Amino acid sequence: MRAVALLLTTLAAKAVLVGTAELLAPERGRRRLDRRQALTDLGWMALYVAYVPWVGALTWAAVRDVGHGRWAGAVAAWPWAIRVASAALTAELVHYGIHRAMHTVPFLWRLHSVHHSSTDVRWWSTFRFHPVDSALTLVVPAVVAAWCGFGAAAIAPYMLVVGVVTLFAHADVFVPGRVLAAVVVTPAFHRSHHEVGRDQCNFALVLPAFDVLFGSASFEVDDRNFGTDATVPSHGVLDQLAWGSGLRPSRRASVSALPRRWRVTTGWPVPLRSGPQVGEFEPTPALLRPSSPPPPRR
Numbered sequence: 073m074r075a076v077a078l079l080l081t082t083l084a085a086k087a088v089l090v091g092t093a094e095l096l097a098p099e100r101g102r103r104r105l106d107r108r109q110a111l112t113d114l115g116w117m118a119l120y121v122a123y124v125p126w127v128g129a130l131t132w133a134a135v136r137d138v139g140h141g142r143w144a145g146a147v148a149a150w151p152w153a154i155r156v157a158s159a160a161l162t163a164e165l166v167h168y169g170i171h172r173a174m175h176t177v178p179f180l181w182r183l184h185s186v187h188h189s190s191t192d193v194r195w196w197s198t199f200r201f202h203p204v205d206s207a208l209t210l211v212v213p214a215v216v217a218a219w220c221g222f223g224a225a226a227i228a229p230y231m232l233v234v235g236v237v238t239l240f241a242h243a244d245v246f247v248p249g250r251v252l253a254a255v256v257v258t259p260a261f262h263r264s265h266h267e268v269g270r271d272q273c274n275f276a277l278v279l280p281a282f283d284v285l286f287g288s289a290s291f292e293v294d295d296r297n298f299g300t301d302a303t304v305p306s307h308g309v310l311d312q313l314a315w316g317s318g319l320r321p322s323r324r325a326s327v328s329a330l331p332r333r334w335r336v337t338t339g340w341p342v343p344l345r346s347g348p349q350v351g352e353f354e355p356t357p358a359l360l361r362p363s364s365p366p367p368p369r370r
Contacts, residue, residue: 076121076125079121079124079125080121082235083117083121086195086235086236086239087195087196090195090239090240090243090245091195093240093243093245094194094195094243094244094245097245097246098244098245098246099244099245099246099259099260099263099296100246100296103192103244105192106191106192108306108307109190109191109192109306109307110192110194110196111307112190112200112307112308112309112312113190113194113196113197113199113200114196115309116199116200116201116309117196117199119199119203119309119313120199120201120206123203123206124206127203127206127207127210127211128210130207130211131210131211131214131215132214132224134211134214134215134218135214135215135217135218135223135224135227136218136224138215138218138219143220143221144221144223145221146221147220147221147222148221148223152225152226155222155223155225155226156226156229156230158220158222158226159217159220159222159226159227159230160229160230160233160278160279161279162213162216162217162220162222163213163214163216163217163227163230164213164230164276164277164278164279164282165282166212166213166216166217167209167212167213167277168275168276168277168282168283168286170208170209170212170213171209171275171276171277172275172288174205175271175272175275179318181302182302182315182316182318183202183204183205183316184202184205185300185302185304185315185316186200186201186202186205186304186312186313186315186316187200187201187202187205188266188271188299188300188302188304189299189300189302189304189305189306189307189312190266190298190299190306191298191299191306192298193242193244193263193266193298194242194243194244195239195240195242195243195244196242197242197266198238198239198241198242200312202312202313202316202317204316205316209277210231214227214231217230230278233278234277234278237256237257237277237278238277240258240259241257241258241259241261241262241263242259242262242263242266243259244259244263245259246259246260247259247260250291253280253291254280254281254284254291255279255280256278256279256280257274257276257277257278257279257280260291260293261274261280261291262274263296263298264290264292264293264294266298266299267294267295267296267297267298268297268298268299268300268301269301270290270294271300272288273288273289273290274288274289274290275288303315304316
């Protein structure tokens with residue numbers, strides 16, 4: 073209960089700060105709130121509060137168990153600041169790899185597409201994650217950093233920064249200039265990753281340098297058409313949870329946010345990835361034109 077109370081207090085403080093920033097400095101002026109999207113995100117937030125304390129406990133238990141590896145003694149002799157920076161770089165690199173895999177491996181994309189289903193990305197969209205997705209992205213980077221010899225004291229600062237940056241990165245807040253975006257993930261940088269057809273850029277969680285290093289950085293701001301071309305339902309926690317878990321949702325997926333070329337189909341399945349897949353058929357404009365009328369009878 074103490075962990076839940078601390079989590080709720082922290083979330084409330086972050087919500088006040090980031091929510092105020094959204095009201096005072098929206099990215100493209102005040103936008104109408106999508107209530108269904110907001111209610112879905114608040115439902116995911118409630119689920120997040122229920123399971124994240126257990127994920128956190130699992131993470132730190134694993135860090136303690138793994139943190140006595142081969143390099144622990146040598147790394148312990150490093151200055152604390154060097155250990156913190158090295159642990160952050162290690163965990164960030166692992167997360168970058170996981171995030172790219174989420175957009176490449178089909179069953180991982182099915183989990184992660186839940187997060188990309190939001191068509192109105194705001195600070196509360198941070199919590200729209202399938203629990204397995206959250207567990208992978210929280211536990212694995214920390215455990216790998218611990219295996220490399222960085223103890224919990226060196227990993228904890230990075231995890232705290234992650235909690236702040238990820239919430240801010242989803243917020244509808246205008247941050248001027250590109251200097252800050254080159255140092256830390258900003259809303260302009262990360263929200264581009266949530267646009268339809270642009271999910272192959274800006275994978276970094278905290279440090280955009282990894283996107284720059286691996287050629288996946290994009291500092292351009294498009295039309296902010298958020299969503300995904302997966303058939304994950306656009307709202308409804310239970311439906312989205314069922315979809316991510318490999319179960320068929322109870323409602324048909326929304327196609328309102330899909331690129332026009334996919335709107336020719338409204339049934340199951342629609343391709344999970346943007347563009348045609350191996351063995352799939354993409355209709356061409358010539359095939360979509362109405363057929364010519366039959367010749368008149370004589």
